[in-house]
Every structure is written in C-alpha cells, then in structure tokens.
Amino acid sequence: MNAATPGSFLTHIGADDWKYLVESGVARSCEPNEMLFRHGDPAGHVLLVVDGWVKITINAPSGYEAVLAIRGCGDVLGELAVLDGRARSANVRTLCETRVVLLAADRFLHALEARPRIAIALLSHLAGRLRRSDNRRVEQAAHSATERLAAFLLRLADQQGAVVAEGVEISVRLSQQEIAGAIGASREAVARGLRILREREVVITRRRRLVITAPHVLESMAADVQFDTEEPC
Amino acid sequence: MSDEMNFAARLSESELAELGGRGRQVRIGPGYYLMRQGEPGDCIVLIVSGLVKIVRSDHTGDERLLGIRGPGELVGEMACIDDRPRSASVLAHTLVIGIKIARNSFLEFLRDRSKVAYEVLRQGSLRLREAESKQEAAASDSVDVRVLRELVSLAGRFGGDGEAVIPLCQRELAQLVWAAEVTVQRSLRSLRDRRLVRTEYGCVVVDCVDCLRRAAAEPNGTEAVLGCGGSSGED
Numbered sequence: 001m002n003a004a005t006p007g008s009f010l011t012h013i014g015a016d017d018w019k020y021l022v023e024s025g026v027a028r029s030c031e032p033n034e035m036l037f038r039h040g041d042p043a044g045h046v047l048l049v050v051d052g053w054v055k056i057t058i059n060a061p062s063g064y065e066a067v068l069a070i071r072g073c074g075d076v077l078g079e080l081a082v083l084d085g086r087a088r089s090a091n092v093r094t095l096c097e098t099r100v101v102l103l104a105a106d107r108f109l110h111a112l113e114a115r116p117r118i119a120i121a122l123l124s125h126l127a128g129r130l131r132r133s134d135n136r137r138v139e140q141a142a143h144s145a146t147e148r149l150a151a152f153l154l155r156l157a158d159q160q161g162a163v164v165a166e167g168v169e170i171s172v173r174l175s176q177q178e179i180a181g182a183i184g185a186s187r188e189a190v191a192r193g194l195r196i197l198r199e200r201e202v203v204i205t206r207r208r209r210l211v212i213t214a215p216h217v218l219e220s221m222a223a224d225v226q227f228d229t230e231e232p233c
Numbered sequence: 234m235s236d237e238m239n240f241a242a243r244l245s246e247s248e249l250a251e252l253g254g255r256g257r258q259v260r261i262g263p264g265y266y267l268m269r270q271g272e273p274g275d276c277i278v279l280i281v282s283g284l285v286k287i288v289r290s291d292h293t294g295d296e297r298l299l300g301i302r303g304p305g306e307l308v309g310e311m312a313c314i315d316d317r318p319r320s321a322s323v324l325a326h327t328l329v330i331g332i333k334i335a336r337n338s339f340l341e342f343l344r345d346r347s348k349v350a351y352e353v354l355r356q357g358s359l360r361l362r363e364a365e366s367k368q369e370a371a372a373s374d375s376v377d378v379r380v381l382r383e384l385v386s387l388a389g390r391f392g393g394d395g396e397a398v399i400p401l402c403q404r405e406l407a408q409l410v411w412a413a414e415v416t417v418q419r420s421l422r423s424l425r426d427r428r429l430v431r432t433e434y435g436c437v438v439v440d441c442v443d444c445l446r447r448a449a450a451e452p453n454g455t456e457a458v459l460g461c462g463g464s465s466g467e468d
C-alpha cells in the first residue's frame with residue numbers, strides 16, 4: 001500500500017485497524033473521472049481510498065464545479081452522511097485510476113462498535129476538520145471582503161497569471177458568485193470589491209479576464225489574510 | 234435545540250449515570266470561563282443546566298461568538314480526543330451547572346462504551362455540517378434570510394412557543410451569521426418594522442416565535458408575514 005496522505009484518516013488510525021476496515025469491505029478499481037458520490041444522494045456506504053486520488057467538489061449555482069479538496073491514500077470518504085443519516089453534502093470524483101474499498105453503512109457502524117479505537121480515531125480526524133473550519137471562519141471575519149478578495153486574486157495570479165503589457169493577466173473563469181464562495185463573502189460584496197479595485201486602478205476587468213495593474217497595492221491590501229488550503233468537506 | 238443535537242438525550246439512563254459517576258458537579262457563575270482557548274484539553278463538561286457561549290479570539294485578539302450550547306450538550310471533548318490545545322474558550326452565559334470529567338476517565342469510558350463513542354462522533358459530524366452549511370449560506374443567501382433563520386434557531390434555545398428573549402447583542406448576532414454588524418442592524422430594522430422582533434439593549438425580543446417561524450418559511454424576498462406582537466398567543 002502507498003504511504004498515507006498527510007492529514008488523512010490513516011494518520012489517526014493504527015495500521016491493523018485500517019487493515020481490519022479494508023478487509024471488512026469490497027475492493028473496487030475505478031477509472032479516471034468516475035463519479036463516486038453525488039451531492040444529495042442518500043448515504044449507503046463509506047469509501048476508503050487505498051490507492052490514487054479523488055477530488056471533492058460542489059456544484060456552484062452557475063453550473064461550475066468548484067473543487068473543495070483533494071483526498072488520497074488512507075482517507076475515508078462519505079462518513080459524515082453515514083454517521084448522521086443525512087444526504088451526501090458534496091460530489092466525489094476520481095482524478096486518476098483509483099482503488100477504493102466500499103464499506104456498507106451497517107458494516108462500518110459495526111466496525112466502530114467492535115473497535116472503539118476506530119471511533120476515537122475518526123473523532124480525532126473530525127476534530128481536525130472542525131478546527132480548520134472554525135479557524136477559517138474566525139480569520140475570515142477578521143478581514144473585510146475586499147481584503148480577502150485582494151488575497152484571493154493574488155493567489156490566482158500566482159497560480160495562473162501571465163505577464164502582459166499592463167501587468168499580470170489572470171483568466172478568471174470564475175463568476176462573482178464562485179469567488180464569493182471561495183472567500184466566504186456575498187456576491188454583492190465581491191461585486192463591490194471589484195468595483196473598488198477598478199476605481200483605484202488596481203485592476204482592469206475585461207470579458208472574463210482580469211489584469212492586475214498594481215500588484216503592490218493589492219499586496220498591501222491583502223496584508224496578512226491567510227487561506228487555509230486544506231479545506232474540509 | 235433539536236433532540237438530534239442533545240447528547241444526553243441520546244444516551245440510556247445507565248450510560249448517563251455511569252458517565253456522571255466519572256465526574257464531579259461544578260457550578261460556574263455568569264461571565265466566568267469553563268475553559269480557555271490555548272489550554273490543554275484536560276477535561277470535558279457535560280452541561281446539566283444553563284447556557285454557555287463558545288468564543289474564539291482571532292489573531293488580533295478580538296473575540297468572536299462561534300455558538301451557544303445548553304443542557305445535555307458536551308463541551309471540550311474535541312481537544313481531549315485530538316490532544317491539541319483548546320481551539321476556543323467556553324464562557325458561562327447564565328449560572329451553569331455541569332459535570333466535569335477528567336480527560337483520561339472520559340477517553341476510557343469511550344473505549345469501554347462504543348455506543349457512547351458513536352454518539353460523540355455523531356455530535357461532531359453534526360457540528361461540522363452546521364459550520365459548513367453556515368459558510369455555504371454566507372456565500373449564497375442574503376443576510377436578511379440568514380438573520381431570520383438564526384433568530385428562529387436561537388428562539389428555540391432561549392424561549393418557548395410564545396415569547397423568546399435572545400440575550401445577544403447585535404454584534405454577536407452578526408458573528409453567528411457571518412455578516413457585518415451594519416448589515417445585520419439593517420435586517421433587524423426591517424424585522425422590527427414588520428413587528429417580528431423588538432430590539433432592546435443587549436437583547437432581541439421575539440414576541441411570537443410562531444410568527445417568526447412562518448416568516449422564515451416564506452420564499453426569499455416575499456416578506457408578507459407580519460408579527461402579531463404576541464396577541465395571538467392570548468386567544
């Protein structure tokens with residue numbers, strides 16, 4: 001088996017307990033880009049990732065599929081819905097050829113009962129996700145939407161910016177609604193933030209494109225806004 | 234509070250008695266801390282009566298309200314389980330009576346009683362979903378809608394079917410719905426004009442929780458429901 005992805009469930013659980021879970025389920029090989037869970041589906045099982053990578057996505061209102069997180073070897077998927085009996089909260093899709101183990105809900109719950117250590121490991125894993133979620137919430141609230149927007153645009157420029165005559169151009173294939181989701185603000189706040197940046201001549205917006213003309217101004221606005229890249233889902 | 238979130242209500246009498254037997258009763262006056270952010274997770278508290286606020290300081294030292302917990306709920310269990318410093322403080326809002334249980338004894342109990350471990354897991358799962366759905370709502374729903382929804386949920390904690398006095402200031406309400414205080418003030422003004430709430434110093438009064446629930450159930454932007462001002466409860 002491959003090494004566990006940092007922060008995954010396997011880093012909280014003992015190797016023999018992981019083996020016990022894997023052997024309680026049914027192994028399956030999946031093609032790249034296969035949909036494993038769909039948002040809103042009822043929950044009948046959890047998946048253990050044994051090898052490969054999956055992405056967790058949500059459908060933005062515009063139809064764009066926003067990626068919330070990437071998960072790999074040693075992770076458990078879909079456990080929240082099995083634990084609390086509600087519907088799936090996100091989509092899960094394979095990124096490459098991936099091997100998973102399918103564990104029916106009753107088998108998973110039985111394993112938690114038979115081996116309380118597994119339940120405690122899962123709790124520890126959930127606690128980490130709750131901490132990150134609370135942290136993001138508090139740190140987001142400490143900065144204005146415009147500051148968060150500035151930090152987000154800088155990160156996009158870092159990832160996919162191209163130098164042009166006026167500055168750094170990013171092809172923003174994200175709607176205002178999607179940016180709002182990414183920075184935890186309302187769409188109105190994003191529209192207002194973009195207007196402010198345009199008026200101050202920090203950015204130029206074109207059809208679906210955005211050029212940062214004064215990166216240093218953006219940097220000072222973004223100050224110490226931090227994005228948690230390890231988003232829970 | 235829904236029964237789903239009530240930890241104690243989901244345990245059997247014998248499980249609850251056994252858990253209680255592992256701790257000792259504590260009384261904490263309003264304004265005092267039960268736990269502090271940054272401390273090691275050395276104990277949990279099962280709240281028997283009273284209400285607590287969960288608050289967290291950001292990097293500038295500003296405190297923000299993350300949530301309210303009440304009778305039957307556990308606080309402080311996450312830091313006991315993942316063995317990291319407490320991520321938030323717990324502050325008594327009223328006089329709180331609780332059962333304080335040392336970390337080791339609590340963990341031992343979870344290992345012995347897998348059904349209880351499962352209930353703690355379920356609580357964690359529900360809290361995670363609550364946090365995530367609030368974040369989604371912050372991106373897709375208007376502040377008016379979020380304020381109305383939050384008030385209905387708070388009214389369930391602080392009142393009955395008739396009247397509810399929610400002892401939170403507008404700043405704290407803004408923190409709970411992830412919105413700016415000025416925007417929340419505007420939402421409250423419009424709810425006041427519709428006679429759904431009254432705002433007093435440090436609290437929001439709902440004269441008729443039923444009217445508030447009906448208003449929250451309306452499609453977005455309808456705003457047809459007006460408050461009865463508590464008169465219908467007297468029929």
